[in-house]
Amino acid sequence: MPLLLTRRSGAASPTSRSEDSTLPVLLEFQSPTKAIIAAPVPGAARGTIWMIGSMFAACIAAMWLIPIDRVVTAQGKVVSQAPMMVVQPLETSIVRSIDVTEGQSVHRGDMLARLDPTFAGADVGALQAQVYSLQAEAARMQAEVEDRSFQYSGVDPPMLLQAAIHAQRESERRSKLESYRQKIDALASTAARSTTDVTAFRERLAVAQTVESMRKKLEALQVGSQLNALIATDNRLEIERSLSTAIKTGESAKAELAAMIAERDAYDQNWRVQIAQALSEGSRKLSDARESLNKARLRRQLIELHAERDATVLTVAKVSEGSVLQTGEQLITLVPVDAPLEIEANIAGRDNGFVHVGAAVAVKFDTLPSTQYGLAYGTVRTVSADSFTAQDSTKAHSGSVPVNPANTEPFYRSRITLDRLMLHDLPAGFHIMPGMPVAADIKVGKRTVMAYLLGRILPVMSEGMREP
The missing domain is CATH 2.40.50.100 (RNA polymerase II/Efflux pump adaptor protein, barrel-sandwich hybrid domain)
Known part of the structure; x- marks a missing residue:
């Protein structure tokens, strides 16, 4: 009997067991284990298996289909857009x-x-006195070039000195011109007198020639004596000599008059040229002195x-x-407070290929937990054209973000604008200021979870176990 029951229970399907009304009665004569085995399968158990399988399949599908952000994280700090x-x-x-x-x-x-103002003040005083002196000299020479009177009734020593020099030079010039005038008048008088003498001697010569001719006619007629004829001839010759002398004297006087007038004009022209040259040179010196004074005043201001x-x-x-x-030695450095702020971040060389200008950035301030106080959002403005190393930054003292000297990995410098500040519940008195350390999460694209996993597994599978 037990064998028959065992066969029936072993051969029967779960459906037939669940539908057999005699089964509970027969199980009373079997062991507890047989009762558990012969018990019908609960529907919840079947559903759990299907649920777990469906969830696993959904996870696989999600890993293939749902994209996630690809982010490059760069350490940086807040800097001012205006230079330090x-x-x-x-x-x-x-x-x-x-x-x-x-x-x-x-x-x-x-x-x-x-x-210390000693040296700068001394230079300003000396150059200012030089400028005043050159200004007075230039004003005096300008008046001389324009034939104007230069008079000064104030108390400025350089102007008083130049007024005295002008008076002395004008006195000398007037004296020289007066001397030329007198000489020219004398020569003109001599030339005029010689012209008058020539006219008179020519008239006398005509008379003397007539007298001589008449004396010779009388001598030929045996009326007059030869002595009278000779006296008439001698008188004519004397008048001719005097005429010749008067002509030569007049020509010499005219030549000397022309030479004296030319000498006077040359003196006047030379005087004007010299004063014009002196004015030009003085103007150049005055311009140089003014420029030097401006530089000295700037040094005094500084x-x-x-x-x-x-x-x-x-x-x-x-x-x-x-x-x-020493000249150019750094004394104080200032950071502008009213200049726009941005982020300077160092991007690792291995990640730079994914970063481009215009990429969106989420900025996390190290001093403010982002989950509690929020984030700032910005955009990549620039990326350096070449890479740097810690040694380069140490030698050149370039860049605002500190770099670990032991790190030999190259990096690129980037500037990130702060477009939106989504901060909230900030501590009292807090404000963003240059120097704050931040972490910049640069969004460089999207990928699926499966692509990420395969990207980690495939290199190992393709490159692993190839050591010699």
Whole structure:
């Protein structure tokens, strides 16, 4: 009997067992194990298996179909778009006072430091006196070129000196011109007198020739004596000699008159040329002196170092009052507070190929947990055209983001604009300022989970186990 029951139970299908009404009665005579085995399968068990299989298939499908963001994370810091302002002396100077400390906020025009004014003040005084002297000299020469009177009744020593020089030069010039005038008048008088003498001698010569002719006729008629004829001839010859002398004297006087007039004109022209040349040279010297004075005044202004705009003092050189600063030596550095802020981040060389200008960026501030205070969003503005290393940054002191000197991996510098600040529940008094460290998550595309897993597995499968 038990064997028959066992066969029936073993041969029967689960459906027949569930539908056999005699089965519960027969199971009372079997072991508990047989009762459990012969019990019908619950429908929930079948559903669990199908549910687990469906979930596994859905996960596989999701891994193939649903995309996720590809993100490149770069460490950086907040920087100002305006360059950092460096305060330094124009030339070697002695420090008299430093009026700011690191971290202090300054406004436009505030005093930062003061240098020794002795040398700059001395240069300004000397050049100012030189400019005043050259201005007075140029004004005097301009008046001489234009034939104007140069008079001064004030108390400025350079102007008084030039007025005295002008008076002396005008006196000398007038004396010289008067001397030429007198000589020219004398020669003109001599020339005029010679012209009159020539006219008179010519008239007398005509008379003397007539008398001589008449004397010779009388002598030929035996009326007059030969002596009278000779006296008439001698008188004619004397008048001819005097006429010749008067003509030569007149010509000589006219030549000397023309030469004297030319000498006078040459003197006057030469005087004007000399004063014009002196004015040109004086104007050039005055222009040079004014430029030198402007530079000296600028140097004097720069002994008081002021803030060019609202800023925060970043660093102050380790110098004391009385120390000597060399030309161009850095004294104070300032960070503008009113300039737009952006992010400077270092992108690893292995990730740079995915980053492009215009890529979206999520910025996380290290000082503010992003899950509690939110994020900032921006855009990649620039990426450097070449890579850098930690050694390059150390040698050139370039870049704002600190780099670990032990890290030899190349990196690229990027600038990221801050487009939206989605921060909330910020601590009292908090504001974004240059120098804050951040992490920049740069979105470079999308991929599926399966693509990510295959990207990790396939290189191992294709490149593994190939060691010699």
